[in-house]
Amino acid sequence: MKILTSLALFAAFALTLPAAAPIPAKNRMVIVISLDGFPAYDLADPKLPIPTIRHLMQTGAAAESMRPINPTWTWPNHTTMITGVPATSHGVLYNGTLIRKDDPLSVKVDPTPPETEMVHCPTLYDVAYHAGLTTAQVDWVAINDAPTITWAFPERAKPSDPLVKEMVGKGVITEEDISNQGHPSIVWRDQIWTEAGAYLIRRHKPNLLLFHLLSLDSTHHNYGPRTLASYDAIAFLDSCIQQLVDATKEAGMLDRTTFLIVSDHGFKTVNKRIQLNPLLASAHLNTEVQAVPEGGSAMLYVSKSHRDQLLQQLKTLFASTEGVDRIVDESEYASLGYPLPGKNPQMPDLVVLAKSNYGFSGGKPDASSVVVELPSPVGAHGYINTDPEMQAIFVANGYGISKGAHLGAIQNLTVAPTLAKLLGLSFPQAKGPIPQQLLTAPE
Numbered sequence: 093m094k095i096l097t098s099l100a101l102f103a104a105f106a107l108t109l110p111a112a113a114p115i116p117a118k119n120r121m122v123i124v125i126s127l128d129g130f131p132a133y134d135l136a137d138p139k140l141p142i143p144t145i146r147h148l149m150q151t152g153a154a155a156e157s158m159r160p161i162n163p164t165w166t167w168p169n170h171t172t173m174i175t176g177v178p179a180t181s182h183g184v185l186y187n188g189t190l191i192r193k194d195d196p197l198s199v200k201v202d203p204t205p206p207e208t209e210m211v212h213c214p215t216l217y218d219v220a221y222h223a224g225l226t227t228a229q230v231d232w233v234a235i236n237d238a239p240t241i242t243w244a245f246p247e248r249a250k251p252s253d254p255l256v257k258e259m260v261g262k263g264v265i266t267e268e269d270i271s272n273q274g275h276p277s278i279v280w281r282d283q284i285w286t287e288a289g290a291y292l293i294r295r296h297k298p299n300l301l302l303f304h305l306l307s308l309d310s311t312h313h314n315y316g317p318r319t320l321a322s323y324d325a326i327a328f329l330d331s332c333i334q335q336l337v338d339a340t341k342e343a344g345m346l347d348r349t350t351f352l353i354v355s356d357h358g359f360k361t362v363n364k365r366i367q368l369n370p371l372l373a374s375a376h377l378n379t380e381v382q383a384v385p386e387g388g389s390a391m392l393y394v395s396k397s398h399r400d401q402l403l404q405q406l407k408t409l410f411a412s413t414e415g416v417d418r419i420v421d422e423s424e425y426a427s428l429g430y431p432l433p434g435k436n437p438q439m440p441d442l443v444v445l446a447k448s449n450y451g452f453s454g455g456k457p458d459a460s461s462v463v464v465e466l467p468s469p470v471g472a473h474g475y476i477n478t479d480p481e482m483q484a485i486f487v488a489n490g491y492g493i494s495k496g497a498h499l500g501a502i503q504n505l506t507v508a509p510t511l512a513k514l515l516g517l518s519f520p521q522a523k524g525p526i527p528q529q530l531l532t533a534p535e
Contacts, residue, residue, distance in 0.1 A: 293343055
């Protein structure tokens, strides 16, 4: 009886104790790790060689899948994840900015414009920076010369970059490590970016770190998904994540760090290519139509002088072309999350989508065949964002994250508001829903 009474008194006393004070955001880290081209279907494989990611999933939260936006390309989806809005609002449609000229018609994608010209709305790192938090990026995209990034290790790093110079000065890397001499592989570059991420964690402890690795995307493009090369690349990425986790331990920050592991899109296997240049040449349209192919989709631009006639010709042409799944014109853009050409001059006049097993490419105008069988499979993305194979991954672990939460299918519009909540920031433009079971009690 005395024991029961004592237990009851202890329970009552415990209920009156104040909750542990939350740790201010300026004393914490939120690390976003993007594994470019990691499909949700791979994460569902229980025998995938990913011990680090598996542990983070089991002791944190994971989604069954995460839906990207259209177009399912790298830069638009990364920009959505840090703005909380689709391409209709942030304006990034390509892996760069499309520059169009008329008379004669020409288009090209330029990856070099500064972030302030490329992204048309506030980003999470803008809000964090102006709230007094420190921000960092390693190989993130659509972020060139961003004024609200405290420390940057760009994809095309130079010895004169302040963070690079600092790391070289401390003997962490050499100038040779970031040079293009010897044509370094993407695996080498991912390892250098991992060194940079670990250094930032140990030395500077940024409140927000955006970190991006590319070797899996490159492997999938060259050898296709669900291949031995693909699984090797995934295992390598898992080891890179472990290096970042170890760095938080060395920095004494593990218990006050949140990890989000995401990807931008999935991948499909391609055995046949639809070559757009010989197709357009065969219809005598190659001087008045420009095509930008990206795997599962192709963006088509036509001469303004007789736009309507050209669009009808293109619809007829693609309707009879092997491997074409769907022709999307301006009447469907809004429903698919594309901006209207009048709102964003980068938007094409027509979008064409490929069937599974097919992907678009350029090809030589005088090629004898429009559709070619590939000698070995490759991989592609760019298909419609509802395609099951285009779904991305989402794993969360650490400070503020519920343990053992299963999130089902989510959208990548969820990422930005989740990050804002974790950092205690007001970010009203990011309207994506945060799964109730993802975060611990508000702090």
